[in-house]
Amino acid sequence: MNYRSYSDLGSLIKRKLPLIRSGNYDLIVGIPRSGMVPAYMIALYLNQKCCDLGALIHNYPLKTGSTRHSKSSINFPSEANRILLVDDSIFSGVSLAKEMERIPEEMKKKITTLAVYSSDQVRDDIDIFLECVPLPRLFEWNIFHHQVVERAGFDIDGVLCVDPTKEQNDDGSKYIEFLSNTPPLFIPTGKIHSIVTSRLEKYREQTEAWLNNHGIQYEHLIMLDLPNKEERQRLGAHGTHKAEAYRKSQLDLFVESERHQAIKIHELTKKPVYCTETNEMFAKGAIVSFIFNTKSRKVYLQNLLKRLPKPIYNSFRYFYKLIS
Template sequence: MIYKSYNDLSRDISANVHKLNYQNFDLIVGIPRSGMVPSYMVSLLLNVHCIDLPAFIRNEKLSKGITRNVQSNIIYAHDAKKILLIDDSIMFGRSIKNSLEKIPSSLLKNITTAVVYSSKQYHENVDIIFVQVEPPRVFEWNIYHHPVVSNSCFDIDGVLCFDPTRDQNDDGEKYIDFIKNAKPRYIPTVQIDYLVTNRLEKYRKETENWLIKYGVKYNKLIMLDLPSKAERMNQSDYFAHKSKFYKNCKSDLFVESDINQAIEIANYSNKFVFCVDENIMVRPGGLKRFKNKKYFLSKLRNKLSKIDFFKKLYYTFK
């Protein structure tokens, strides 16, 4: 499974904006909602006007900031002579097709279509493709609202809500109060298949009430069947509960907050795990857990920066 973050989106656009430089576009039109972020990135790099599709159709007056002028001096959207209609991605092409059908026919001759990510190297429904990303794929801007959620396992603490503090995690009244009043972090809008948590079974009622309170939709809640926090902490393989369940179920993705647990779950289950805290997709067998977490993260970031450097070098001389 391929994961693209906002950081990846920015890098991929910067590495491929040369495909647009010579075409002299005087207006960038973004397809809401996912197409708006790349449309603004592209418009800033090209220094041209940007507008969303509905506003373009209404022929609204263009605006800009006060810090710099844009290259073209057009005033209204329909004054543009070379228009780039852009979306974040394309699979079947329905979004691009639907967008073009809404645009006045007299303007279609001025429009070129583009996407940052395409499932195919060449796509019959789009003119310009930045990067081919074959499915299965998820993006930072849709991972909690993507159909893959319905075939995924999610942890609770650190994902759906923030982790308890040490003081709150007393396996008593403070912990119960935490569960009842935990602040939500990421709430998916798609039904989750399995919630797999190291919370103890004795806190099921409080946990279920919190899930109802914040409208979390799920199929089953899998909790740890141990009598106390002390026994849970005595486990040498604290990740085993999640790993074993994930390995034996049909889910394609596990969403976990802690990087070390994410690595262990991925390696044990031989499946993908998305690490919320580090915003990365952990591949099975790709990483090993480090006892020193800070050292591990510095090594990981150094590795990613090297990959980014060679990617830019590749596109420079391609």
């Protein structure tokens, strides 16, 4: 599984600044929402004005901060001579084509399109892309709102909510108070397949109530069936418990908070593990099921197959039916 973080995004844009600067753009436009982050990064590096696609289409006044003035003297998008339209990534190209349809014809002539990441090395539906990142792929800014959530396992503490302090983690009244009232951290969009936690089974009622109160959807809640905190610490069962549940499943990703546990889960399962603590993806053992079993991979394969000669396409269909 290919993964890119905000740090990767910023580093790539800085490396590619000479290429971007050569276009002499006087306005940078981002496609909401994901395209706005790289658009503002580029605009700030170049010290040029920036707006979103809606402001471009409706020709709204361009805004700048009071402490920093851009090189460009334009006040409205229509005054720009060379416009860079930015999105974070491109896959099929359908979304970009739809956005381009909204733009007035006289404005289109001024536009160069750029995607930071492309799924294919060669394409004719965009002017510039900065790096090819093939599918399966995830970005730090969409990992909790991607379809992969439906085929993922999630830790709770440090992922869905903050970690308990040492004082709160007393396996008693303070811990119960924490379980009931801890604030949420990341709330995924969509239904999580499995929540796998080192919380003890005796705290299932409080955990289920908290998940329900915060609208977190899930299919399975797998907890640690041990009598107390001391026994859990004696066995050191945190990582192995999660790894065992992940290994037995057909899931494509596990989201873990602590780096050392993430590494251990990956080593034991050879499957992708994302660490929220360090924004790292451990994924050397990416699995075949990720390609065949999820909707996004199915769409990717269908688009890929359409480009193949018919005899090869028919052979692939025959092979796929055999293994399905």
